[in-house]
Amino acid sequence: MSANKRYGMSIDIDKCNGCGACMMACAVENNIPPAPEAANDRRGVTWIRVYKVDNHLAYPERRTAFVPVLCQQCGHDTPCVHVCPQQAVDVDPETGIVGQMPERCLGCRYCMVACPYHARYFNWWDPKWPAGMEKTLNPDVAPRMRGVVEKCNFCHGRWHAAQQKAAAAGQREIDAADYVPACVEACPTGALRFGDLSDSSTEVAQDAQRPESFRLLEKIGTEPKIHYRSRRDWVREIASAPRPEGKDGLRG
């Protein structure tokens, strides 16, 4: 049995240019259907969402940054896990990844209410692909049905593929290069990094230790495994609680 891992991600906000390639790659990898006509940005499904934030100052002091937000893979008192009434959400002790079982999900959406990062999405419509496009579906990932919740699972299909490859080669450990989530692979600026946070030799673990590194809403104590970083002070403030308009708060 291999030692337990703690997969996480580091995101360099100063490098993110908001191109959205991560969102596209994620959708293609994980069989996320195109949004129906009636959907809006509050009812669509996207496992990773790039928010645009600014420093709330007028031109010429106005500065902008992009913050990709995905499931933060909370490592302590995971809010969504302990609220699910039928164990459709769990934390894999082997990887530390918070998993979602759509086949068991009741669609009560209590986990969405519990998640402070709004990283969970409900299927308000039946998944539909334009004629012919269904041929592009990833055979390693099952599409989800209407009425269930889904979220980022660090490309679980890729983790399985890496495990199978290692097993075929007679190895117990997967090669880190074989398991890279689609968003990390697609990021053109290298803003996203992925790896085992419990292994201090990995880039992601070292990123997490940098002084400019921070996590979203750290004070609520959920120990997220997504580490953001920025050299700009005002960007690091996004980790804190919201402030209403007129209180020099940030604006999303």
Place this chain on the structure above:
Amino acid sequence: MASVDKEFITRGLRRSSTGRFLLWILPWVALLVFGLYSAGLCLVKGLNQTNMDNRFAFGLWIFLDLTVIALGAGAFFTGFLLYILKIDELRSVINSAVVIGLVCYSGAVTVLAVDVGQPLRSWFTFWYPNVHSMLTEVTFCISCYLTVLLIEYLPIVLRNRKLHDVPSFLVFEHELHKLIYVLAGVGTFLSFFHQGSLGGLYGVLRGRPFAFREGLAVWPSTFFLFILSAAAVGPSFILLTTWLVEKLSRKRLVRPTVFRRLARISGLLLAVYVLAKAVDTLVWINRTSPGTGFQAWQYYSWKPFGTWILFAEIVVFGLLPALVMLTPRLRAHTGWLVTAAAMACCGVALNRFVMTVQTLALPTLSFDPYLSYYPSWQEVGTFLAVVAYGVLVYSFSFRYFNLFPEERELRLEAAAQEEEELALAGRY
């Protein structure tokens, strides 16, 4: 039009003619049909028929479900007071309380079945229960308590004049009645737990500092506050509905002392609740919320949810009705009594609204916008179906079953008094 169904109406009770009764139920049936159509759309086409979204994952239905379940608490609490604490005066409203409880709980469960994305998987909660989830506790307790309510409703049905003629029903009803103390005890236990778990649903939300509360062992303070508030407004709702039925049917159904007793119990519990809620709010403002990085003033800076909502919840709809119901001079006036009871019920509704809607409207991330939500007509329609269903079940129960055991006695007393007055006036 004479009553064609008079054989079914309890002996000694007067009910309106069949035609008049049909006229009364007709609009409610129309509302029920419209509501069922709305619910059908949600079930067939999916929850895209609602205005809920990924941020407002709970909406009108959960808010009203919580309110209805709190108001329905009168059933278990009256049972507890009557059968366990032996306050015999409440026997005159217990049947009505059971019907109200049944209507509230069955209605809420039905709406929940529409509210979930995969209603056919509801049994999964029993098969793969997550013992750490408050929702599991709610599901188990509500299902069990609904069964208890159905069993408690059976003797009321079986005492119907026509059904009473069937000997086996008579025996069955008699045997069921022997169980009533056990049922009241079980119902009380289950109700305490699920009312609490409904509060716990929000109190455990570490990721929503507006709702998150510290507490005792695994139970956040909202667990206890929900029990207390439901127990406080349950008798108020019984008082309110009884008064309403008296007005609509133009009959005296219970003695004024029963109203006053219900008000005293409600007022006392409401006062304790207001005190507990005030202490809880102070602890939350000064310790719990700042501990999570959120200053409590922030929540009330997002309009329209200013501090007025806190004031309205604790003082206007909590302290004021409690004081009215605890003051003998005010309690003696039905007008004050009914107003206070209605205010207490509004207070619990406001609390459930705050816990559901305000919790979800407030942003958690610094770059989150503050969001609003308006229910779609399908959501409103589905809930109206429950209201219509409730009115219909209650109307039929009132017509064909003996919901107020003192009604006949009161009618005879009133008739005797009238005769006496006429005699005194020298008209004979």
